[in-house]
Amino acid sequence: MRIISLCPSNTELLEYLGLTHLLVGVDDFSDWPEAIAGLPRLGPDLSINMDLVEELQPDMVLASLSVPGMEKNVVALQQREIPHIVLNPQSLKDIEEDLIKTAEVLGEKERGLAAARQFRSRIENVKQQSRNTSKSPTLYWEWWPKPIFTPGKINWLTEISEAAGAVNIFQDVDMASIMADWEDVLSRKPDYICLAWVGVRKAKVQKNVVKKRPGFEKLNYPSDDHILILEEELYCRPSPRLLDGLEKLYNIIHK
Structure with missing residues (x-):
């Protein structure tokens, strides 16, 4: 599949899923992982060049509403009938669910479930350590x-x-x-x-x-x-x- 990410958090989520190799374009602010360094840049997250997005012929665009003003990107994707999903996580649970949602849309359901389990396990591991501390700064x-x-x-x-x-x-x-x-x-x-x-x-x-x-x-x-x-x-x-x-x-x- 040919995937485009329109904000850093989406790009990083794709890396956590182990699917960075599917990216064909990213926004200007995506700066991790290093593997994306040579990808086409589509503009800052609030001024995405939709003509370039369309030229890259993506199978799926990962859009976002994490910053006020990103709504216009979603509207443009709808108007041009470009396949997309919109992520807007506000909590750790939302991020976990977005791992599953994104992977499923990309035909990688099991990968998403495994990534979500790992995500939850890492949180619980730190929480367990925290329970054994004597202070709560x-x-x-x-x-x-x-x-x-x-x-x-x-x-x-x-x-x-x-x-x-x-x-x-x-x-x-x-x-x-x-x-x-x-x-x-x-x-x-x-x-x-x-x-x-x-x-x-x-x-x-x-x-x-x-x-x-x-x-x-x-x-x-x-x-x-x-x-x-x-x-x-x-x-x-x-x-x-x-x-x-x-x-x-x-x-x-x-x-």
Whole structure:
């Protein structure tokens, strides 16, 4: 089959299924795995070149609604009658189900069921380790520094925190994403600050951005080790790579 992916999380899901070799084109932001480096690029996820998509004659397009504005891609696919499915996972369970759904559409049902079992097993393995820990640190996740955006209750990072034996300090807010106030962050006294800025590579994130904010000293951190600079690609995309992020987070906060 000839498959096209229109966003990074879909591309990564296909890799988890072991079906990357079926890809014939991807969006500009897909950057993993390395095997896709030479594939045709179809534009950024909010401005996909549908003429190029059509020229590649895909048997199936993996579309997404993970970012506001992607709806127009789905509409264009419908108008051109290009075969497609739409993925929009909001939770770890959704990702597990998308593994099954995608594989089935591609004629690989058993592969999808096996991938979903592996996905669930990895989560349960970390959860089991977390049950044996004596502490449950609180985490402040930061998706964007100015204005501050952080995940709320309806978000995979709240689940990732819990699975790692920790607590998202904004899990009481019944939203997926919150524009937060720094004073509110300080009042919740997180044990760790987790910086994973969307679209910003780890090397470009600086701890000083946080340390210079008014009142930072109130957190009384013994060292900078309580400010974690994390790979946004392991925490900000709803793909199976979140499990890599989960395992890494567990090892950091329970070392």
